[in-house]
Amino acid sequence: MSQQNVNTTASESKESSGEKTVSAQLAQAGQRLTFFEDFIGHLAPKAPRLLTHWMRSHCKDYAGGYWEYFSTSNGACFAVPGFEGKKHFQILFRGFSAEMSAEAAGVSAMLTVLKCLAWQTWSENGNDPLIGKLNHLESALWEYALTLDEKRVICLAVA
Numbered sequence: 001m002s003q004q005n006v007n008t009t010a011s012e013s014k015e016s017s018g019e020k021t022v023s024a025q026l027a028q029a030g031q032r033l034t035f036f037e038d039f040i041g042h043l044a045p046k047a048p049r050l051l052t053h054w055m056r057s058h059c060k061d062y063a064g065g066y067w068e069y070f071s072t073s074n075g076a077c078f079a080v081p082g083f084e085g086k087k088h089f090q091i092l093f094r095g096f097s098a099e100m101s102a103e104a105a106g107v108s109a110m111l112t113v114l115k116c117l118a119w120q121t122w123s124e125n126g127n128d129p130l131i132g133k134l135n136h137l138e139s140a141l142w143e144y145a146l147t148l149d150e151k152r153v154i155c156l157a158v159a
Contacts, residue, residue: 022144024078027069035069039077039137041130043117050116051079054109058089067106076140080106089157096156104150107141108157114138
């Protein structure tokens with residue numbers, strides 16, 4: 001297992017301009033079993049399956065593997081698949097075809113999973129307070145995504 005190259009520090013230019021920065025912290029091994037539960041409660045078992053499904057659906061070269069879990073300084077979470085370099089992704093119904101790093105792919109997948117879980121929860125019970133939490137997590141993850149060098153490709157893959 002190798003640690004992924006993830007944007008874990010804020011850029012100096014943003015700090016010096018007074019702009020709010022968002023960073024990511026790797027979850028420790030002891031946090032992995034309850035990582036998603038801490039963020040999305042009873043929906044936690046669905047997250048790894050949906051993340052893997054997103055990767056397999058959109059990346060022909062994805063063969064599975066270990067994912068690293070990250071939390072962000074603004075309260076979001078995401079997972080990064082275990083591959084080095086960039087892989088090619090296609091989302092046909094969006095007309096999307098591009099290379100992405102593991103971090104960009106993981107953030108894109110998590111943004112999609114959060115939206116999917118929010119819609120599923122709403123369809124089952126439109127008054128479930130978890131919907132607001134899922135929407136907040138998605139907004140916070142977008143805030144993090146927009147700090148990344150690959151923000152454009154993430155936007156094209158997800159939005």
